[in-house]
Amino acid sequence: MYKQSVQLIVDKCIGCTNCIKRCPTEAIRVQNGKAQIISDRCLDCGECIRVCQSNAKIAISDPLSVIDDYDYKIAIPAPSLYGIADSHISTDRILTGLKYLGFDDVFEVASAAEIITKRTNEFLSRNEGRGPFISSSCPAVVRLVQVRFPSLIDHIIPFISPMELAAQIARNRAGSDKGKVGVFFISPCAAKYSEIRDPHRKEKSAVDAVIGIKDIQVSLQRLIASDMETEKLAMASGAGIGWGRIDGEARALATEGVISVDGISNVIALLEELENGKIDQFRFIELMACPGGCVGGPMTLVNPYVAKSIILERWDRKEGVVCEECGPMKDIRWTEELTSCNFMKLDDDYEKAMMMLQRLELIEKNLPGIDCGSCGAPTCHAFAEDIVRGRNEITSCIFVLRKKIRQLTDEMIKLEDALPYRLDKNE
Ligand code: SF4
Numbered sequence: 001m002y003k004q005s006v007q008l009i010v011d012k013c014i015g016c017t018n019c020i021k022r023c024p025t026e027a028i029r030v031q032n033g034k035a036q037i038i039s040d041r042c043l044d045c046g047e048c049i050r051v052c053q054s055n056a057k058i059a060i061s062d063p064l065s066v067i068d069d070y071d072y073k074i075a076i077p078a079p080s081l082y083g084i085a086d087s088h089i090s091t092d093r094i095l096t097g098l099k100y101l102g103f104d105d106v107f108e109v110a111s112a113a114e115i116i117t118k119r120t121n122e123f124l125s126r127n128e129g130r131g132p133f134i135s136s137s138c139p140a141v142v143r144l145v146q147v148r149f150p151s152l153i154d155h156i157i158p159f160i161s162p163m164e165l166a167a168q169i170a171r172n173r174a175g176s177d178k179g180k181v182g183v184f185f186i187s188p189c190a191a192k193y194s195e196i197r198d199p200h201r202k203e204k205s206a207v208d209a210v211i212g213i214k215d216i217q218v219s220l221q222r223l224i225a226s227d228m229e230t231e232k233l234a235m236a237s238g239a240g241i242g243w244g245r246i247d248g249e250a251r252a253l254a255t256e257g258v259i260s261v262d263g264i265s266n267v268i269a270l271l272e273e274l275e276n277g278k279i280d281q282f283r284f285i286e287l288m289a290c291p292g293g294c295v296g297g298p299m300t301l302v303n304p305y306v307a308k309s310i311i312l313e314r315w316d317r318k319e320g321v322v323c324e325e326c327g328p329m330k331d332i333r334w335t336e337e338l339t340s341c342n343f344m345k346l347d348d349d350y351e352k353a354m355m356m357l358q359r360l361e362l363i364e365k366n367l368p369g370i371d372c373g374s375c376g377a378p379t380c381h382a383f384a385e386d387i388v389r390g391r392n393e394i395t396s397c398i399f400v401l402r403k404k405i406r407q408l409t410d411e412m413i414k415l416e417d418a419l420p421y422r423l424d425k426n427e
């Protein structure tokens with residue numbers, strides 16, 4: 001079973017039902033006044049975190065103190081980290097700030113992204129005439145395809161993420177004489193915690209922990225503004241840094257026939273068109289679940305539009321430094337096939353599933369069809385499905401309940417009228 005990173009802070013949830021309407025896979029229900037996440041359906045896209053005005057939803061991450069358990073600590077920052085400081089502040093300075101926070105070394109995920117760009121170009125050339133192919137860099141999109149568009153699984157480029165590749169390179173660089181080595185992803189993303197615990201593309205993730213950008217941003221900005229001496233640490237060029245925002249990955253490919261789409265509902269709309277065969281003019285499709293790409297991830301604090309423009313300004317950074325340790329990283333393909341996690345299936349047994357479907361349709365026919373959400377499900381259809389799956393009772397629908405109360409009242413009135421005269425209240 002999928003273990004999602006997004007969690008509810010129960011005391012903060014006021015049961016407003018805002019999140020159930022915005023969840024792209026209908027993975028949230030409100031029951032007994034509190035939101036509940038159905039793990040099998042969750043993408044960790046962070047949409048519910050963004051819409052909850054009570055701040056009742058969070059993405060799990062590790063505190064900075066987690067690095068104390070390791071002898072040699074390596075930070076692998078996401079390219080979106082560079083959006084926290086104006087573009088005239090060098091990436092060297094931001095990375096130096098990370099070392100001042102307690103890391104012994106840094107290796108940029110942007111550098112790994114450059115390797116993946118090169119491999120993607122090779123992959124596209126090898127598969128000329130096939131496709132369109134979807135980037136695998138956003139784990140929320142990969143999971144979306146698994147749970148909602150399983151027929152498109154073969155369209156996903158089967159490469160590990162830049163985070164995973166960066167972690168493997170960082171470990172190789174550290175060598176074997178540093179004691180216990182810890183690799184820490186500095187993350188904008190709600191889905192990465194789940195990715196490292198369940199890395200379907202490798203048996204074990206090379207990342208030890210995920211630290212949210214928002215948890216270190218203020219300290220890092222303070223260090224950047226201090227008189228610390230800047231070290232020469234940056235290796236990535238603007239093409240790798242650009243991956244921090246939507247369009248960065250597609251642009252880095254420098255090829256024709258690419259399209260970039262951000263925001264989970266836009267991504268779903270595009271995948272629906274792809275599934276229906278309406279889109280075949282593209283070779284490469286970059287899809288990012290968050291608005292603006294990773295700069296809009298739920299573990300960032302900077303306004304995504306501001307961060308997007310900063311990342312764009314950093315695009316002009318000269319050629320990156322060739323990473324010697326990157327040479328041996330020949331194989332970046334997933335070691336395991338991506339499988340479907342189709343949550344729509346009502347039961348594995350075909351006959352049982354058909355009977356459940358018939359019951360579902362019958363229940364739905366008797367619901368008002370206005371998707372009001374007061375039953376705690378996002379739509380009347382989802383509510384009917386909850387009933388056949390045994391997750392809810394028909395009387396949770398206030399319209400059905402009102403109808404039942406009215407019927408009972410009518411029956412009681414009829415019974416009262418039928419009382420023998422001498423038992424009548426006016427007797
Ligand atoms: S948006 Fe969801 S999690 Fe937030 S308060 Fe409303 S019901 Fe609770």
Ligand code: SF4
Pocket residue numbers: 044045137138139140141188189190191192288289290293294295296297298
């Ligand atoms: S767009 Fe980036 S931050 Fe958002 S879910 Fe995808 S990988 Fe994570």
